[in-house]
Amino acid sequence: MPIYEFKCPGCGKRLEMLSSMGEKGNGLVCPACGHAGLARVFSTFATGGRSEGGKSSGGCAGCGGKGCATCH
Numbered sequence: 001m002p003i004y005e006f007k008c009p010g011c012g013k014r015l016e017m018l019s020s021m022g023e024k025g026n027g028l029v030c031p032a033c034g035h036a037g038l039a040r041v042f043s044t045f046a047t048g049g050r051s052e053g054g055k056s057s058g059g060c061a062g063c064g065g066k067g068c069a070t071c072h
């Protein structure tokens with residue numbers, strides 16, 4: 001199960017959560033302020049590209065979709 005990063009539009013807190021593929025955060029609730037519906041954040045941190053280098057240079061390398069339409 002992949003780790004996705006979400007940002008709460010209510011309090012601005014960033015959260016990392018284990019979510020099923022395709023999770024967009026609509027059904028998630030912020031544990032800090034209780035705001036329903038979190039915004040998904042696409043970060044290299046969540047996909048493991050923090051300090052690896054190289055791997056993240058391919059654009060869609062960390063994307064599970066078929067193309068950039070699903071990750072950009």
Ligand SMILES: [Zn+2]
Nearest residue numbers: 008011030033
């Ligand atoms: Zn919040």
